[in-house]
Amino acid sequence: MPDSPLSDSPYEVLGVPADADAAALRIAYRRALRLTHPDTGGDPARFNAVQIAWELVGTPEARAAFDRGAGNGSTPAPTRAAWAPTPPTPRRDSRPLARSYGHPGGLSRQRYLDLVREWAGRGVTLDDPYDPALVRSAPRDIRHVLADALAEEATARSLATLGIAYTVWHDVATDAAGPGEPPKLDHIVLGPTGLFMIQSEDWGGPVGIRRGELTGEVLGGERPMRALALRAKAIGRAARVKPTALLIVVPDDHAEEPLQLGGTVRGAVVALVRRSRLASAVREGLPGSAHLGGTEVMEVRSRLQAVVRFA
Structure with missing residues (x-):
């Protein structure tokens, strides 16, 4: 699979x-x-x-x-769809998690369900919209929406491990999205190492970063970092805060290095990050990115809480 x-x-x-x-x-x-x-x-x-x-x-x-839909010839077909939402699993440790708000991947999953049902046609009942055979046969733009939902959920699981010093907001509504783009910012992370605005992406192939923008054949002309900067600017203006870092997170095998810096945009350090490197990158802070004092973190949190709406 x-x-x-x-x-x-x-x-x-x-x-x-x-x-x-x-x-x-x-x-x-x-x-x-x-x-x-x-x-x-x-x-x-x-x-x-x-x-x-x-x-x-x-x-x-x-x-x-x-x-x-099975993964290989020696295993039986799965009892549930490979990409269906997974229920939360019981925690095995007592370490405090980051405070999280919102529903990561929720809007992307809803968009996928709407698109795949529209593609299947009116009057067609989809017993399982996540059936692997159905997903594989869907157009690429529909599969991309589902891939992004999975990427957002995976990022949320990683960010949850940051600990009580961090606050995370998922699926934050913004009016700065371009035509055809979801009207949201995937994740905002606030803690002592800075204020991070984050997008989780999966284009199905490798990407890099150069002069503040992502590069790669799979992008098809997209300018993801520019789009992220516009969303971050809109939220920052509403809350009267300035992000210290803009991150785009991709699957590990889609980036040559765990962490690639791309300069700054309006004072915020921009970077392409492998998913497995995300939590440590946030905990450590990015090179050249400003850290925040305890009082400043509380003030920024209050301002964000006052304006954040969820998509």
């Missing part, structure tokens, strides 16, 4: 339609091996992806299991 709704399916990796017969699948696999083999100048990552794809759909048993 792909890790993200935007991940290529095994059929896409092999370059065949999902209904290709066994012979066509085998031919495509052998061709993909030749093209991607490192010994002939191929990309090792793509070569590995081809082998994994074959493991998932290379035998009738594995293919049937994959098409049902």
Whole structure:
């Protein structure tokens, strides 16, 4: 099962339609091996992806299991959809968590449900809108919305571990979003290491940062850091506060380095952060980013609490 709704399916990796017969699948696999083999100048990552794809759909048993939504041929089909909302799990320790407000990923999940039902068509009943086969067949823009919802939820779980010194707001409404963009800022984090405005993203491929903006073929002309800066500015103006850092968080394998700085925007340090590095980056504070004193943290929290609305 792909890790993200935007991940290529095994059929896409092999370059065949999902209904290709066994012979066509085998031919495509052998061709993909030749093209991607490192010994002939191929990309090792793509070569590995081809082998994994074959493991998932290379035998009738594995293919049937994959098409049902199972992760591989040796495991049964899951009893619940891979991307359905997961219930909270009981905590195993007593360490205090960060104070959190809002519903991370809530608006993105609702947008996904609206879009996938509209795409399926009127009068069509979707027994499970998170069914893996349905998700894989949906247009990329719909899968992207679901991928973002999952990214926001994963970021929220990471931010919760910051501890009682931090306050986190999720899905904060803002009027600064551009056409077609969700009218919200994904996360605001306040603590002694600064005021962080954060977007959680998953474009399904690698991105970098240069001169204060993200780069990468998967962006399709988007300017994510500019959009984040506009949202942060709108919220900061309303609350009369200044963010000290603007962060965009992506899956670990979509960024070359754990933390990449990109200069400053209106005095706020901008950075691209791997998801696994996020909590430590916030706890430590970004290089060049101002820390806040205890009185200042309380004042900024009060101002934000007075103006924050949830999307």
